[in-house]
Amino acid sequence: xxxxxxxxxxxxxxxxxxxxxxxxxxxxxxxxxxxxxxxxxxxxxxxxxxxxxxxxxxxxxxxxxxxxxxxxxxxxxxxxxxxxxxxxxxxxxxxxxxxxxxxxxxxxxxxxxxxxxxxxxxxxxxxxxxxxxxxxxxxxxxxxxx
Amino acid sequence: xxxxxxxxxxxxxxxxxxxxxxxxxxxxxxxxxxxxxxxxxxxxxxxxxxxxxxxxxxxxxxxxxxxxxxxxxxxxxxxxxxxxxxxxxxxxxxxxxxxxxxxxxxxxxxxxxxxxxxxxxxxxxxxxxxxxxxxxxxxxxxxxxx
Numbered sequence: 001x002x003x004x005x006x007x008x009x010x011x012x013x014x015x016x017x018x019x020x021x022x023x024x025x026x027x028x029x030x031x032x033x034x035x036x037x038x039x040x041x042x043x044x045x046x047x048x049x050x051x052x053x054x055x056x057x058x059x060x061x062x063x064x065x066x067x068x069x070x071x072x073x074x075x076x077x078x079x080x081x082x083x084x085x086x087x088x089x090x091x092x093x094x095x096x097x098x099x100x101x102x103x104x105x106x107x108x109x110x111x112x113x114x115x116x117x118x119x120x121x122x123x124x125x126x127x128x129x130x131x132x133x134x135x136x137x138x139x140x141x142x143x144x145x146x
Numbered sequence: 147x148x149x150x151x152x153x154x155x156x157x158x159x160x161x162x163x164x165x166x167x168x169x170x171x172x173x174x175x176x177x178x179x180x181x182x183x184x185x186x187x188x189x190x191x192x193x194x195x196x197x198x199x200x201x202x203x204x205x206x207x208x209x210x211x212x213x214x215x216x217x218x219x220x221x222x223x224x225x226x227x228x229x230x231x232x233x234x235x236x237x238x239x240x241x242x243x244x245x246x247x248x249x250x251x252x253x254x255x256x257x258x259x260x261x262x263x264x265x266x267x268x269x270x271x272x273x274x275x276x277x278x279x280x281x282x283x284x285x286x287x288x289x290x291x292x
Binding site: 019 | 158161168171202203208236238241245246
């Protein structure tokens with residue numbers, strides 16, 4: 001299945017978090033999975049915080065870029081559009097909230113969640129980040145369509 | 147004047163955002179300035195979002211690590227301790243809120259702000275991020291002492 005980021009136009013493909021053309025970046029990939037959006041990410045070893053845990057900025061970055069992709073996925077679904085066939089709208093972040101509920105091991109991370117609200121210009125994305133099945137962070141992002 | 151991050155013990159000096167021993171990281175430096183804490187950061191060119199703007203994750207990362215340093219600065223001040231002389235407490239993020247009020251040019255960034263609340267185990271840090279005098283993001287972080 002096509003990752004939503006692979007359908008962004010080249011103009012929006014240089015983001016450090018999710019741009020397929022940023023060779024130094026995280027290049028996260030977000031997929032539709034039923035009524036959810038899911039991002040699975042393998043972090044590089046440099047993104048350490050304390051001990052063997054991820055630094056908070058990586059968590060925030062993943063939830064941020066996941067939310068942009070998820071907003072596009074949910075908005076397209078709500079409008080009967082097909083990913084990879086119809087043009088993908090691009091959302092930017094107006095507000096990001098992250099609750100760090102436990103230290104996040106620097107290991108394979110899964111961000112998943114749904115939409116709390118879908119409007120013409122705004123989508124609110126709710127997500128949780130987990131490692132090995134344990135939720136370590138929760139996110140809420142207000143995304144605006146440009 | 148001593149940056150608070152340069153007084154963190156080596157155990158906490160590997161953070162990608164603010165660790166002086168993470169050679170790949172941002173190595174941000176936060177200083178006390180009156181009743182404020184200030185971080186000035188020159189971003190690398192790879193941290194692009196769309197066009198010539200910074201990606202949202204960098205903004206969140208800077209506000210996050212700034213808030214950890216600021217919490218230590220404010221807590222030490224509140225307890226009559228001297229930076230670089232007394233041991234530096236280490237704070238981690240319980241909750242991070244970022245409002246993106248305008249696109250942030252990928253240029254010299256300044257994060258500054260004060261404490262909204264200082265308790266024994268918790269400091270709430272309020273901050274704004276600006277480029278060339280224009281505020282582009284605002285942060286609120288709930289920091290917990292470990």
